[in-house]
Amino acid sequence: MARQAVHPEMADVTLPQVLSALGDPIRLQVVRVLSDGAEHLRADFPHTVADSTLSHHMKTLREAGVVFSRPEGTRCYVSLRSELDDRFPGLVRAVLDADATSA
Amino acid sequence: MARQAVHPEMADVTLPQVLSALGDPIRLQVVRVLSDGAEHLRADFPHTVADSTLSHHMKTLREAGVVFSRPEGTRCYVSLRSELDDRFPGLVRAVLDADATSA
DNA sequence: GTTGATATTCGACGAACATCGACCATTGAA
């Protein structure tokens, strides 16, 4: 993969930014996959869009402080950023619960 | 005001739609004002944008099932839609709490 | 009626976004 791991400081992350990032069906689907707390690879995420498009969504989630990307070799392990819960306690949980009960 | 009351069925409201609606600073500010559970008038909302712009944001919130508009005379009373909490339990509360603790 | 207050709609604009295909960068292995 190309370099890069631009993760913002949690203090710089705003609530509208986070909600906006979660307010897209594909990105929400990504977060749902990550909700088990484990690291996941590209293969676990939706193939409903082009790879480049998914990259874009990942970038959005990363820049909103929602996910953490850890490159390893040619792979890229993605997980939820736990610090997000320090900044906005209970928020992600509430969103995931809402997502689960609305299915 | 022009006749209007396009409130969607709660069942048709999607989570991304709600999150997207809340993912804007001005709309979030509106929801914060409404968080006391009471009805509010235009005058209570931010004057930082043009009236027409605020109308637009109100429409977005209405169509996302977040707020309820009740015209009365020339006024327009706006409040949070309580059914939203039936559809996505705890969501709005979590967002408002996150908003409060991040200030 | 006419006027004034209040809110929505309309038409327009630039900015931001989602999407794609094509290309580039990094790495591990043949």
Add this chain to the structure above:
DNA sequence: TTCAATGGTCGATGTTCGTCGAATATCAAC
């Protein structure tokens, strides 16, 4: 040292979004 695999970046394109001012609709009060 090539090569394939993985994933990120770039440029283009069409769409949506936030914003405004102006026009319109509604109602109250005179």
